[in-house]
Amino acid sequence: MQKVIFIGAGSIAEALIQGWVEQEVVPSKQIYVTNRFHFERLEYLSSCYGTQILQDKNEIYDADLIILAVKPKDAKTAMQSIRPYISPNASILSVMAGISINTIENELGNRPIARVMPNTSATIGMSASGVAFNQDATVIQKQTFLQMLEAIGIVIEVEEDKLHAVTALSGSGPAYLYYLLEAWESVGTEFGLSKEDVRTLMIQTIAGSAAMLQSVKEEPTILRQKVTSPGGTTEAGIRALESNHFKEAIFACIKSAEARSRELAKGV
Numbered sequence: 001m002q003k004v005i006f007i008g009a010g011s012i013a014e015a016l017i018q019g020w021v022e023q024e025v026v027p028s029k030q031i032y033v034t035n036r037f038h039f040e041r042l043e044y045l046s047s048c049y050g051t052q053i054l055q056d057k058n059e060i061y062d063a064d065l066i067i068l069a070v071k072p073k074d075a076k077t078a079m080q081s082i083r084p085y086i087s088p089n090a091s092i093l094s095v096m097a098g099i100s101i102n103t104i105e106n107e108l109g110n111r112p113i114a115r116v117m118p119n120t121s122a123t124i125g126m127s128a129s130g131v132a133f134n135q136d137a138t139v140i141q142k143q144t145f146l147q148m149l150e151a152i153g154i155v156i157e158v159e160e161d162k163l164h165a166v167t168a169l170s171g172s173g174p175a176y177l178y179y180l181l182e183a184w185e186s187v188g189t190e191f192g193l194s195k196e197d198v199r200t201l202m203i204q205t206i207a208g209s210a211a212m213l214q215s216v217k218e219e220p221t222i223l224r225q226k227v228t229s230p231g232g233t234t235e236a237g238i239r240a241l242e243s244n245h246f247k248e249a250i251f252a253c254i255k256s257a258e259a260r261s262r263e264l265a266k267g268v
């Protein structure tokens with residue numbers, strides 16, 4: 001990629017920029033960023049990562065790749081604002097939740113489009129991303145998109161409709177784990193442990209459990225059974241989760257997020 005332009009320079013844009021710059025996927029001098037009002041943010045990104053600030057929309061014309069990274073509610077205005085300046089040769093990578101490939105084609109014309117759902121762990125090369133392509137993306141262009149996404153973590157290709165579920169699971173997923181850690185810290189400190197000690201223990205517990213799932217290839221149910229001694233502490237804990245409707249809460253969480261992604265697609 002010679003010239004990459006981010007339309008929207010918020011949280012996920014920073015995660016992608018940091019991942020791509022550190023993994024040397026795109027040299028920082030070839031990455032341009034723009035926002036609507038928040039120009040200090042553009043200066044912050046330049047100072048941290050060496051990215052360029054888009055000074056004039058005419059600079060969009062020779063971009064090879066446009067990254068759409070604005071909130072879904074701002075999607076149409078953002079696309080309409082760049083439409084007169086995009087060259088027919090530019091490809092699009094959109095990370096906007098819910099915004100369909102069809103909507104992007106209607107606004108920006110038929111061209112290669114990757115609709116991607118990454119997560120903020122892209123910052124450290126650990127994103128879990130889903131991607132769907134439009135029909136204009138050639139095999140070579142898909143490979144290029146996939147290489148960019150593999151540089152910031154793992155990626156799976158899915159049918160576009162399944163991106164709503166990917167968004168609810170892995171797109172939002174880091175927030176659920178951070179929320180869990182917040183709860184563990186609250187209860188751990190009730191027992192007199194320091195917040196720092198609880199954090200140290202539980203971050204390693206999350207990392208160790210994830211590494212076990214990746215390396216030993218056993219079902220989560222089996223791994224759970226290996227922790228759960230009959231009549232022991234884990235059994236008591238799991239029973240409390242069940243009586244407090246843990247599974248129902250998780251189902252409600254993912255289904256609400258998936259439904260919200262579908263609403264965003266309709267502009268609700």
Ligand SMILES: NC(=O)C1=CN([C@@H]2O[C@H](COP(=O)(O)OP(=O)(O)OC[C@H]3O[C@@H](n4cnc5c(N)ncnc54)[C@H](OP(=O)(O)O)[C@@H]3O)[C@@H](O)[C@H]2O)C=CC1
Nearest residue numbers: 008010011012035036037038069070071072074078096097
């Ligand atoms: N955060 C996350 O974990 C993830 C987010 N996403 C998706 O990424 C998108 C961005 O999310 P996030 O980074 O969190 O949002 P942020 O609010 O952090 O960033 C959005 C940015 O878009 C800019 N913007 C808005 N309108 C325009 C416009 N017309 N032209 C140029 N820039 C504009 C805003 O600038 P200003 O402040 O100046 O208005 C802001 O900096 C969303 O669609 C979200 O669904 C996908 C995966 C994960």
Ligand SMILES: O=C(O)[C@@H]1CCC=N1
Nearest residue numbers: 097167168171172173
């Ligand atoms: O909360 C959101 O809408 C975005 C999409 C996935 C993560 N953040």
